[in-house]
Amino acid sequence: MDNTQPEPTTAAYDGWRAIVAKYQQPDVRKSTWQIVNSFGGLFLCWVLMYFSLNVSYLLTLLLSIPAAGFAVRIFIIQHDCGHGSF
Known part of the structure; x- marks a missing residue:
């Protein structure tokens, strides 16, 4: 019984790299907004x-x-x- 799976092609890797490329660099503006609305939402819920x-x-x-x-x-x-990814 053969349990080997075909190796993904380089084209498949390149496609995924292109998709996730914009998420690999931190964005201070987006990060700040995420922190503000997360902590603000939790604080509002507490109140x-x-x-x-x-x-x-x-x-x-x-x-x-x-x-x-x-x-x-x-x-x-x-x-x-x-992880240094935010």
């Missing part, structure tokens, strides 16, 4: 969650969903910074 405690615990729980999304975005940014 809304704090004030929603007087309204409904269910509302507070629902607001934790977008807050978790912003926390994941912040982790991704931190991870990319650690």
